[in-house]
Amino acid sequence: MDNEIVEKRSLTPAVDLFVVSAPEIASHCEPGQFVILMAGEKGERVPLTIADFDRDEGTITLISQRVGKSTHYLGTLKAGDRLYSLAGPLGLPAHVHEKYGTVACVGGGVGTAPLYPQARALKAAGNHVIGIIGARTADLLILEEEIKGVSDEFYVTTDDGTKGEKGFVTTVLERILLEKQVDRVIAIGPVLMMKFVCRLTEEFGVKTIVSLNPIMVDGTGMCGACRVTVGGETKFACVDGPDFDGHQVDFEELMERQRFFREEEELAFEKYKQECRRNADG
Numbered sequence: 001m002d003n004e005i006v007e008k009r010s011l012t013p014a015v016d017l018f019v020v021s022a023p024e025i026a027s028h029c030e031p032g033q034f035v036i037l038m039a040g041e042k043g044e045r046v047p048l049t050i051a052d053f054d055r056d057e058g059t060i061t062l063i064s065q066r067v068g069k070s071t072h073y074l075g076t077l078k079a080g081d082r083l084y085s086l087a088g089p090l091g092l093p094a095h096v097h098e099k100y101g102t103v104a105c106v107g108g109g110v111g112t113a114p115l116y117p118q119a120r121a122l123k124a125a126g127n128h129v130i131g132i133i134g135a136r137t138a139d140l141l142i143l144e145e146e147i148k149g150v151s152d153e154f155y156v157t158t159d160d161g162t163k164g165e166k167g168f169v170t171t172v173l174e175r176i177l178l179e180k181q182v183d184r185v186i187a188i189g190p191v192l193m194m195k196f197v198c199r200l201t202e203e204f205g206v207k208t209i210v211s212l213n214p215i216m217v218d219g220t221g222m223c224g225a226c227r228v229t230v231g232g233e234t235k236f237a238c239v240d241g242p243d244f245d246g247h248q249v250d251f252e253e254l255m256e257r258q259r260f261f262r263e264e265e266e267l268a269f270e271k272y273k274q275e276c277r278r279n280a281d282g
């Protein structure tokens with residue numbers, strides 16, 4: 001049945017993986033594209049980049065981190081449940097079917113999920129793929145085996161040193177940039193991580209593509225919620241992206257806009273938690 005969750009797994013205590021039946025989307029989605037889903041009738045619209053797809057099975061894989069009310073509710077759904085709505089594929093496909101040479105694929109936290117299909121396609125196109133993934137701590141690392149499986153070289157970092165190298169993805173990336181020629185960098189993760197990766201690669205003159213995940217509402221370029229400034233021009237991440245040349249992105253503005261609704265989000269989440277507690281108490 002369309003929109004049915006056929007598999008659900010927890011990747012970390014706060015990150016869920018869903019394989020969803022969506023034959024129409026699976027038939028023509030490409031790495032880099034995303035969907036907007038509503039877990040329940042009253043939920044928010046949640047944009048999630050497609051982490052994998054299986055055209056034969058007619059399924060797509062979505063990975064969601066529980067951060068607010070809607071993503072926590074999504075996390076309560078199980079295999080056999082249906083998403084209330086699912087729209088996509090949205091956005092432009094990433095340019096990952098070309099041969100650039102050596103490509104460093106850098107993923108931070110849950111950003112590793114959308115990185116995976118891009119790394120896989122770059123590898124299939126004959127690129128030498130260097131996978132670098134990082135998280136705050138070992139428990140928050142996801143898709144390690146998957147990224148490793150499509151990488152010619154593979155590195156893991158954690159901020160606290162609980163796995164791989166202690167430090168940030170940029171520490172490893174800088175070392176690699178000093179050692180060898182890298183022709184392109186793909187960076188997907190927290191905005192701050194992407195900003196620092198771009199600052200670094202700019203020094204080395206290596207083109208860097210980032211995938212932006214601003215607040216989205218309609219996903220069709222009509223509402224303006226996902227406005228970002230790239231190269232001094234206004235762009236809409238949902239139709240002009242989500243991938244952009246990282247050296248052109250105004251990261252300060254993006255971070256500012258992400259903070260816009262934080263108070264409302266926290267209030268909604270608090271209310272939701274109280275409702276859940278009331279329901280649990282009967």
Ligand code: FES
Nearest residue numbers: 217219221224238
């Ligand atoms: S989400 Fe509305 S314009 Fe992009």
